[in-house]
Amino acid sequence: EDQVTQSPEALRLQEGESSSLNCSYTVSGLRGLFWYRQDPGKGPEFLFTLYSAGEEKEKERLKATLTKKESFLHITAPKPEDSATYLCAVVDSWGKLQFGAGTQVVVTP
Protein backbone atom coordinates (compact mmCIF):
# COMPACT_ATOMS: atom_id res chain seq x y z
CA GLU A 1 0.00 0.00 0.00
CA ASP A 2 1.29 3.45 -0.91
CA GLN A 3 2.13 5.58 2.07
CA VAL A 4 3.59 9.01 2.84
CA THR A 5 4.74 9.79 6.39
CA GLN A 6 6.06 13.14 7.52
CA SER A 7 8.01 13.84 10.70
CA PRO A 8 8.04 15.57 13.02
CA GLU A 9 4.38 16.61 13.22
CA ALA A 10 5.39 19.99 14.59
CA LEU A 11 8.64 21.90 14.91
CA ARG A 12 9.38 25.04 16.87
CA LEU A 13 12.57 26.89 15.89
CA GLN A 14 14.35 30.01 16.98
CA GLU A 15 15.12 32.43 14.19
CA GLY A 16 18.42 31.31 12.62
CA GLU A 17 18.20 27.76 13.99
CA SER A 18 18.53 25.42 11.00
CA SER A 19 16.63 22.13 10.89
CA SER A 20 15.33 19.39 8.60
CA LEU A 21 11.91 17.91 7.90
CA ASN A 22 11.51 14.31 6.82
CA CYS A 23 9.16 12.70 4.31
CA SER A 24 9.36 8.92 4.00
CA TYR A 25 7.38 7.15 1.31
CA THR A 26 6.50 3.70 0.03
CA VAL A 27 5.34 3.68 -3.57
CA SER A 28 6.25 1.40 -6.44
CA GLY A 29 8.11 3.30 -9.11
CA LEU A 30 8.40 6.89 -7.92
CA ARG A 31 7.17 9.29 -10.60
CA GLY A 32 7.66 12.46 -8.63
CA LEU A 33 7.85 13.83 -5.09
CA PHE A 34 6.48 17.29 -4.39
CA TRP A 35 6.98 19.75 -1.56
CA TYR A 36 4.35 22.38 -0.85
CA ARG A 37 4.04 25.15 1.72
CA GLN A 38 0.63 25.92 3.22
CA ASP A 39 -0.24 28.99 5.28
CA PRO A 40 -3.26 28.83 7.62
CA GLY A 41 -6.58 28.99 5.76
CA LYS A 42 -4.90 29.01 2.34
CA GLY A 43 -4.21 26.54 -0.44
CA PRO A 44 -0.82 24.81 -0.76
CA GLU A 45 1.89 26.72 -2.62
CA PHE A 46 4.27 24.71 -4.80
CA LEU A 47 7.92 24.63 -3.76
CA PHE A 48 9.79 21.76 -5.47
CA THR A 49 9.46 18.62 -7.55
CA LEU A 50 12.08 15.87 -7.29
CA TYR A 51 12.18 12.90 -9.63
CA SER A 52 15.19 10.73 -8.88
CA ALA A 53 17.41 9.71 -5.97
CA GLY A 54 20.30 12.11 -5.50
CA GLU A 55 18.42 15.08 -6.88
CA GLU A 56 18.54 18.36 -4.93
CA LYS A 57 16.73 21.66 -5.39
CA GLU A 58 17.08 24.99 -3.60
CA LYS A 59 14.97 28.07 -3.14
CA GLU A 60 16.09 30.84 -0.80
CA ARG A 61 16.51 29.21 2.65
CA LEU A 62 14.95 25.89 1.58
CA LYS A 63 16.72 22.88 0.11
CA ALA A 64 15.02 19.61 -0.83
CA THR A 65 16.85 16.32 -1.28
CA LEU A 66 15.68 12.87 -2.35
CA THR A 67 16.81 9.32 -1.65
CA LYS A 68 15.17 6.05 -2.67
CA LYS A 69 12.97 5.97 0.43
CA GLU A 70 12.74 9.51 1.77
CA SER A 71 13.07 13.20 1.13
CA PHE A 72 14.36 15.94 3.37
CA LEU A 73 13.47 19.60 3.40
CA HIS A 74 16.30 21.55 4.99
CA ILE A 75 15.54 25.02 6.34
CA THR A 76 18.71 27.08 6.75
CA ALA A 77 18.74 30.07 9.12
CA PRO A 78 14.93 30.31 9.15
CA LYS A 79 13.03 33.57 9.58
CA PRO A 80 9.57 34.05 11.14
CA GLU A 81 8.08 34.29 7.62
CA ASP A 82 9.10 30.65 7.07
CA SER A 83 6.42 29.65 9.59
CA ALA A 84 3.93 27.42 7.77
CA THR A 85 2.87 23.81 7.31
CA TYR A 86 5.12 21.97 4.86
CA LEU A 87 3.44 19.19 2.90
CA CYS A 88 5.08 16.37 1.00
CA ALA A 89 3.26 14.44 -1.75
CA VAL A 90 4.10 11.57 -4.09
CA VAL A 91 2.51 10.31 -7.26
CA ASP A 92 0.96 7.04 -6.14
CA SER A 93 0.42 3.74 -7.96
CA TRP A 94 -2.88 5.07 -9.35
CA GLY A 95 -1.10 8.07 -10.84
CA LYS A 96 -2.55 10.58 -8.40
CA LEU A 97 -1.01 12.83 -5.75
CA GLN A 98 -0.96 11.35 -2.24
CA PHE A 99 -0.09 13.79 0.53
CA GLY A 100 1.44 13.33 3.95
CA ALA A 101 -0.13 14.98 6.99
CA GLY A 102 2.43 17.78 6.99
CA THR A 103 4.92 19.31 9.43
CA GLN A 104 3.83 22.51 11.13
CA VAL A 105 6.83 24.82 11.52
CA VAL A 106 6.84 27.82 13.84
CA VAL A 107 9.84 30.15 13.78
CA THR A 108 10.07 32.59 16.68
CA PRO A 109 12.13 35.82 16.64
Next chain:
Amino acid sequence: ETGVTQSPTHLIKTRGQQVTLRCSSQSGHNTVSWYQQALGQGPQFIFQYYREEENGRGNFPPRFSGLQFPNYSSELNVNALELDDSALYLCASSLESSPDTEQFFGPGTRLTVL
Protein backbone atom coordinates in the same frame (compact mmCIF):
# COMPACT_ATOMS: atom_id res chain seq x y z
CA GLU B 1 -2.21 35.84 -15.41
CA THR B 2 -5.09 34.98 -13.06
CA GLY B 3 -4.50 32.19 -10.59
CA VAL B 4 -6.93 29.52 -9.42
CA THR B 5 -10.01 30.99 -7.77
CA GLN B 6 -12.70 29.26 -5.70
CA SER B 7 -16.11 30.26 -4.46
CA PRO B 8 -17.56 30.62 -1.98
CA THR B 9 -14.84 31.19 0.63
CA HIS B 10 -16.90 29.81 3.48
CA LEU B 11 -20.13 27.85 3.64
CA ILE B 12 -22.30 26.52 6.44
CA LYS B 13 -24.80 23.73 5.73
CA THR B 14 -26.83 21.30 7.76
CA ARG B 15 -26.69 17.53 7.59
CA GLY B 16 -28.59 16.08 4.63
CA GLN B 17 -28.35 19.20 2.48
CA GLN B 18 -26.57 19.47 -0.86
CA VAL B 19 -23.72 21.84 -1.75
CA THR B 20 -22.00 23.05 -4.92
CA LEU B 21 -18.47 24.45 -4.85
CA ARG B 22 -16.91 26.26 -7.82
CA CYS B 23 -13.42 26.57 -9.21
CA SER B 24 -11.91 28.63 -12.02
CA SER B 25 -8.67 27.16 -13.30
CA GLN B 26 -5.56 29.12 -14.14
CA SER B 27 -5.46 30.48 -17.67
CA GLY B 28 -4.35 27.81 -20.16
CA HIS B 29 -4.87 24.88 -17.78
CA ASN B 30 -7.14 22.06 -18.98
CA THR B 31 -7.00 19.81 -15.92
CA VAL B 32 -8.69 20.35 -12.55
CA SER B 33 -8.31 18.19 -9.45
CA TRP B 34 -10.35 18.40 -6.25
CA TYR B 35 -9.09 17.60 -2.77
CA GLN B 36 -10.62 17.40 0.70
CA GLN B 37 -8.45 18.55 3.60
CA ALA B 38 -9.60 17.80 7.13
CA LEU B 39 -8.15 19.80 9.98
CA GLY B 40 -4.56 18.77 10.72
CA GLN B 41 -4.37 16.43 7.72
CA GLY B 42 -2.95 16.60 4.23
CA PRO B 43 -5.24 17.01 1.23
CA GLN B 44 -6.99 13.83 0.03
CA PHE B 45 -7.64 13.36 -3.68
CA ILE B 46 -11.35 13.30 -4.62
CA PHE B 47 -11.26 13.27 -8.43
CA GLN B 48 -9.74 14.88 -11.49
CA TYR B 49 -11.26 16.30 -14.66
CA TYR B 50 -9.39 16.54 -17.95
CA ARG B 51 -11.04 18.23 -20.94
CA GLU B 52 -14.51 17.81 -19.40
CA GLU B 53 -14.14 14.09 -18.60
CA GLU B 54 -13.51 12.47 -15.22
CA ASN B 55 -9.93 11.22 -15.25
CA GLY B 56 -9.49 9.35 -11.99
CA ARG B 57 -11.24 9.18 -8.66
CA GLY B 58 -10.11 8.70 -5.09
CA ASN B 59 -11.80 6.75 -2.32
CA PHE B 60 -14.91 8.92 -2.02
CA PRO B 61 -18.57 7.81 -2.27
CA PRO B 62 -20.76 8.58 -5.31
CA ARG B 63 -22.50 11.43 -3.47
CA PHE B 64 -19.35 13.38 -4.35
CA SER B 65 -19.70 14.30 -8.01
CA GLY B 66 -18.18 16.84 -10.33
CA LEU B 67 -18.33 18.63 -13.61
CA GLN B 68 -15.92 20.47 -15.86
CA PHE B 69 -17.10 23.08 -18.35
CA PRO B 70 -15.76 23.94 -21.83
CA ASN B 71 -13.81 26.86 -20.33
CA TYR B 72 -12.20 24.30 -17.94
CA SER B 73 -13.83 25.73 -14.83
CA SER B 74 -15.23 23.07 -12.54
CA GLU B 75 -17.82 22.27 -9.89
CA LEU B 76 -17.81 19.87 -6.98
CA ASN B 77 -21.21 18.70 -5.79
CA VAL B 78 -21.81 16.90 -2.53
CA ASN B 79 -25.23 15.39 -1.78
CA ALA B 80 -26.66 14.22 1.53
CA LEU B 81 -24.07 16.09 3.57
CA GLU B 82 -22.65 14.38 6.64
CA LEU B 83 -20.88 15.93 9.63
CA ASP B 84 -17.58 14.35 8.49
CA ASP B 85 -17.79 16.33 5.24
CA SER B 86 -16.72 19.42 7.18
CA ALA B 87 -13.33 20.31 5.70
CA LEU B 88 -11.38 22.65 3.44
CA TYR B 89 -12.09 21.78 -0.19
CA LEU B 90 -9.24 22.59 -2.52
CA CYS B 91 -9.19 22.84 -6.27
CA ALA B 92 -5.94 22.59 -8.23
CA SER B 93 -5.35 23.17 -11.92
CA SER B 94 -2.52 21.99 -14.14
CA LEU B 95 -1.37 22.26 -17.74
CA GLU B 96 -1.72 18.54 -18.35
CA SER B 97 -3.36 15.54 -16.75
CA SER B 98 0.01 13.81 -16.28
CA PRO B 99 0.45 13.17 -12.54
CA ASP B 100 3.96 14.63 -12.37
CA THR B 101 2.77 17.99 -13.69
CA GLU B 102 2.87 20.82 -11.17
CA GLN B 103 -0.54 21.62 -9.72
CA PHE B 104 -1.54 25.13 -8.72
CA PHE B 105 -3.97 25.30 -5.81
CA GLY B 106 -6.76 27.74 -5.11
CA PRO B 107 -7.40 29.23 -1.66
CA GLY B 108 -10.07 26.64 -0.87
CA THR B 109 -13.67 26.65 0.36
CA ARG B 110 -14.20 26.02 4.05
CA LEU B 111 -17.34 23.88 4.45
CA THR B 112 -18.93 23.42 7.84
CA VAL B 113 -21.73 20.87 8.24
CA LEU B 114 -23.89 21.23 11.34
